[in-house]
Amino acid sequence: MATVTELKSALRETLEARGVLGQLKARIRAEVFSALDDESTPRPPLSHENLLINELIREYLQFNKYQYTASVLTAESGQPEVPLDREFVANELNVTEDSSVKAVPLLYGLLHHFLSSKEEHTGKLFLRGSATVPSQEPHGHRSAES
Numbered sequence: 001m002a003t004v005t006e007l008k009s010a011l012r013e014t015l016e017a018r019g020v021l022g023q024l025k026a027r028i029r030a031e032v033f034s035a036l037d038d039e040s041t042p043r044p045p046l047s048h049e050n051l052l053i054n055e056l057i058r059e060y061l062q063f064n065k066y067q068y069t070a071s072v073l074t075a076e077s078g079q080p081e082v083p084l085d086r087e088f089v090a091n092e093l094n095v096t097e098d099s100s101v102k103a104v105p106l107l108y109g110l111l112h113h114f115l116s117s118k119e120e121h122t123g124k125l126f127l128r129g130s131a132t133v134p135s136q137e138p139h140g141h142r143s144a145e146s
Helices: 004-018 021-036 048-063 067-077 086-092 106-120
Strands: none
Touching (some): 021 067, 048 067, 086 106
């Protein structure tokens, strides 16, 4: 008869082989974060930049089937539950797309643009300190007293 250790090992191998072990771990994390999230503590307002960045990340996560990670992002960031319209996000980022790239997240197109422009230009993109970032603690970080 198999020992408990052997059964645990066989179960783990089976879940890994089926590709569900990672999903189960992610779902447990998402549920724990949801249970621990103190909704009575007000979140700082979501800036326009963070709204767009979170949407780019959410689209990427959902495209890659990281549903639980996307749900944690939405819950922790205060991002609207309903995703922003892709055309709206592209317009806000001053991006024009052809129909062939709409099957992949905007983040892939942005990365491709910068990687391919690297080959065309030897200079680097100069980033200015114009982004508005809240001066408060980043979302999701709590002090030791919490």
